[in-house]
Amino acid sequence: MAAPALPARRTSRGRPRRLDRAALTGVLVREVVNFGSYWRASAFSSTVEPTIYLIAFGFGFGSLVSKVNGLDYVQFVGTGTVATAVLFSSVFPAMFGTFVKYTYQKTYDAILAAPVDTEELVTAEALWIAARAGVFGCVPMLVAMAFGLDPSWGMLLVPFIAFIAGFGWASFGILISAVMKSIDNFSYVTSTVITPLFLVAGTFFPISGLPQWARILANVNPLYHCVQLVRDAVFGLVWLDLWHLGFMIVFGLVAWRLAILRMEKRLIT
Amino acid sequence: MPDPSPAIRLRGVVKRYGDVTAVDHLDLTVPDGTCVGLLGPNGAGKSTTIRMLTAQAIADEGEIQVLGHTLPQDSKAARAEMGVVPQLDNLDVTLTVEQNLLVFSYLYRIPRAERKAAIERALDIANLRDRRGSRVDELSGGMRRRLLIARALVHQPRLVLLDEPTVGLDPQVRQELWALIDRLRTEGTSILMSTHYIEEAERLADTVVVVSNGQAVAVGRPSDLVAEHAGAEALEVYGPPARLREVEEVAQVRGWPTRRTGTSVTILRAEDLDGDAPEGERRVANLEDVFVLLTGEEVA
Secondary structure: OOOOOOOOOOOOOOOOOOOOHHHHHHHHHHHHHHHHHHHHHHHHHHHHHHHHHHHHHHHHHHHOOOEEOOEEHHHHHHHHHHHHHHHHHHHHHHHHHHHHHHHHOOHHHHHHHOOOOHHHHHHHHHHHHHHHHHHHOOHHHHHHHHOOOOOOHHHHHHHHHHHHHHHHHHHHHHHHHHHOOOHHHHHHHHHHHHHHHHHOOOOOOOHHHOOHHHHHHHHOOHHHHHHHHHHHHHHOOOOHHHHHHHHHHHHHHHHHHHHHHHHHHHHOO | OOOOOOOEEEEEEEEEEOOEEEEEEEEEEEOOOOEEEEEOOOOOOHHHHHHHHOOOOOOOEEEEEEOOEEEOOOHHHHHHOEEEEOOOOOOOOOOEHHHHHHHHHHHOOOOHHHHHHHHHHHHHHHOOHHHOOOEHHHOOHHHHHHHHHHHHHOOOOOEEEEEOOOOOOOHHHHHHHHHHHHHHHHOOOEEEEEEOOHHHHHHHOOEEEEEEOOEEEEEEOHHHHHHHHHOOEEEEEEOOHHHHHHHHHHHHHHOOOEEEOOOEEEEEOHHHOOOOOOOOEEEEOOHHHHHHHHHOOOOO
16 A cells, blocks of 8 residues: 655634534535436426426316416416425435434434534525525526427526525425434324425415405415426516515524534434 | 544433433543443444434433534534444445435545545545446445445544444455554554444454443453453363253352353452362453453444
């Protein structure tokens, strides 16, 4: 074995701060490099499923319903399923990916032994998933364009909306993975929380036709606000969209802080 | 100027998990530039101690200083200057050897201009230069271990924590890793190594700390510990179980210190025995005798 020269000692460069960029970069680089080995599967699952919903509902219901709220049904669903794509490409990777990384692969043990704190780890993971959601979220919209959705300048806002929503759902997913004792328990959350939220979000049908309790439920559903914001970005923004945006941001911030709190409890014993 | 403060200093450290006290008023010092072996049976608190040094476990009582930083509040600064080799392999298995090192060159904040050289140096340490493009899941167990160690050294840390570095590996691979660790020690890196292999501690550690039930029960150079606790020679008496019981009874009456191994009774301090000692094989006392005497447990 060739003996490398005696290493020069590295001196410390001041006391690291909270949420410092070097730590975030380190975690992000790990994710980006890993993405190279699984991006096909990830892109496939994150985009094909919403696209199937879009086509199934678009043609299925589209033959029964011609217009919803003044929009062609394909336009209505094409913009709505953007939020579905964001949800699927953020909450599930966050739940399962995080759990696998800290339970089975022990990846987080290695990262936290480096100069990275739980706060930075969770933040970087959520940012990374959000960035992916920002891209994957646009796929149903592009597919809908092939089926007659007209381009508009507002569509350029959609990746940013998808990013903000994706950050919230990623944080929510990390929170769930930190709280759950076993990966089997994830199905409780999927069935009782994610599926209802996914259905009562104004994606496939407007919530205005629902009973009042369901309308109230929809209004506290972050996904509903994402659907509305995307739709308005494409067809014309109104003042009410500030409320939708605000709701999504608050949801993201709360889920982010809670995810950090619970993850710290889980990782630091 | 050498740093006069020790690389690691623990004072009265206590760590409880519910009703279980994993670490119980542990004092531990790793002088700068030396290798300290934490020797103890499974469940003695070795891994918990190592986790506390990276603030992945927080002590309930006591003081911990690592490289002059007080834990847990300054642990991030301490972690930037040390490398950790975990007991469980947590390499990214779908990445190549080189990609694994690249990721850690970022996590350990190596400046861009030095990154390439750091990765090359780590590849040399792991002796994996010609496997740089191989995915980790294509490597042998020994290669993966070497990579795991090299990954912890990519930023040239002043201190390295090794948690059971050779557990579950075959003897050839183990010796290869010992050579690697020994070179690190020769180059002046401070090392804390937990192990339950006697030979590993005997060969590599300047100082051995024998831990049992979360406490340090003996501290010293391996040879001093043997001389102090087990004497110079041991007498191994073999025979069927009935014969072994008989020997133990005689030893108890005569006040000879003994320990049981699976197939024999070992009478320690055999150099003090008179002519009436039972028939057996004499051998030089070793650290395993000390270990069993102090912790009451057999080892691999």
